[in-house]
Amino acid sequence: MDTLRTTSSWFDCWTRGSLHAGGDHTWYGTTGDDRGASGFVPASAVHTPPSLDADPSAHGLRRC
Template identity: 40%
Template sequence: MRTSRTRVRRVLGAVVALIAAAVPGTAWAGGAPATAATACQTREGSEHVDWTGMWFDHDVVCDNAPGDVRLQSFSSSPVVGRMLTTRSWFVCWKLGGAEADGNSIWYYTQGDEVVSRPATQAWGYLPASMVYSGTHPAPGLPRCPWG
């Protein structure tokens, strides 16, 4: 089941990238979408279980930049996954290392593809600078219980 979902996410990521390249006004430029971001949506009952067995009963879906998912919440942490899609779900947030923009909020999610450490199943963190939620943390998203 996970394999087929991963394949679907990869195909969707590739389709989104092709559309963004072909349609004017949809490209990501300067770390932000060229068009207005869609508001984040809370999805109750959207369950996820991470690689450690931690269970989450809802998520928040937001526009995001594609990029690296890191094992821990700081920019020098190993990259364990890659986010290919530009609208993704997140299960919680925590404070971590400050990014260039000064924001130290990081969002916990599962990447679309595994880059390293397969046991993590691409679970890790994206910095707030890559998540377009209007405010940080994203409304409706809980703080991670360990952070």
């Protein structure tokens, strides 16, 4: 477990996971700011447009 502290985080991939508060199953893979631990955050926790969350691969993000 780790924390994202900056307002401009990066994501190296995406996957389908549990339904989250955003109403979809998109989760983004990233690395935390405190310990450098890898993990996933729900799309509802980041500021992304619905079109990206609906199909991240169409926007150039690879699937994990």
